[in-house]
Amino acid sequence: MAPKEVTVRVNRTGTESLVPNRDAVTLDGPLTIVLEAESSPAHVHCRLGGPLESVGSIRPLTDDEHGDANYYVAPDSPTKLRLDIEPMDLESPLEGTLELVSSYGAAACTIDIKLVPGRRPADIDRNLGQPQRSETEQETESLKRLETLTKLDVGTLGVVVLAAIALGIGITTAFVVGGVAAYLALMIIGAGTVGALAVLLGVIDPPGQ
Template sequence: MLSNEVTVHVNRGESDTLELESTPTGDELELEVSRSFTLTLQGHETPAHVHCRLDGDLSRIASIDHPNYYVGPGDVTSVPVEIEPDGVEDLVEGQLEILTGYGSESVTVDVTVTPGSARIDVDESLAKPSRDESEPTALERLSSVTRIDPGTLAVAALGLVAVAIATMTAATIASPAALVGLVAVAVGVVVAGLLLIQ
């Protein structure tokens, strides 16, 4: 049976009983998976403590975080069985055993794990072109023409803006201090440009 879920009925009809949903006898089930799956414990008339364990080679590549569960009447308890996909190169066989009544009642699920491709979640953003495939920005086009690094071009543009602001300030204030400030900004931009080019 190829599935990602196994359901076990706990105390259906009488206390300390376990019944696999998929089998008429309720004793044994064969499960074939290629990735993690879920054991569902369905509680019925009376509460029970249920223990879950992995046997055989399955215990080498799979794990259950919490092996002990309290299942109340009407409760549905999900037990994730995590399979490490890197550990599956060939068929791996083992058993998932579910016990109750201090081990007096048990059912076994024979599990075969087949190697499968890793599951990849794909969302709508994958359909959108990445920035590398889109049109280059103006700065990137200018950089490809002048063969100057885009970062250097951006610093040069910032320097020109600084000189323009200093020029407008000096023209507005019309004082010797503003003129000295303009010269200092212009010299700073020229020195920075020379350092970037080298």
């Protein structure tokens, strides 16, 4: 719903009157109020009535006005006011009135105002505008981080993992089978695994070098 505007003409020729261009307004946000004097200067008092009074406020849009609810209107220069609505979650329509009075009550008019729930802004995913990385790229980045931490290349890391798995299987088998032969086999497997890792990691030189 677009912002609304209502114009009120102040007529001081003959019978004084305040004539709005509409008698009722439906809003979901601010309202601009334009006061126009047709013949001579005037002061117009504005106030809100009903439930709207507790959620709305009127302020001038010009720097020379002070917002004391009594606004000066020059014949050649319309005075613009703004009805602001406090931010809130409105579940059902709220009704009230905008009342305007001039010439010490000699002229008055009332505009019915209905405030309806406005559209809530849609949630925007901040990651939509960012390029998405594939699973392969993420895995490659993870491997690079692991290489940086361990200072080992991917091939060496794979051998280390396989050796750890083999050693774990040997330990489990020794506990399940039991006996001297099983523990002797475990010791041989363990020694071979440790020796192979030591050569692979450069801790010891291969035989014959």
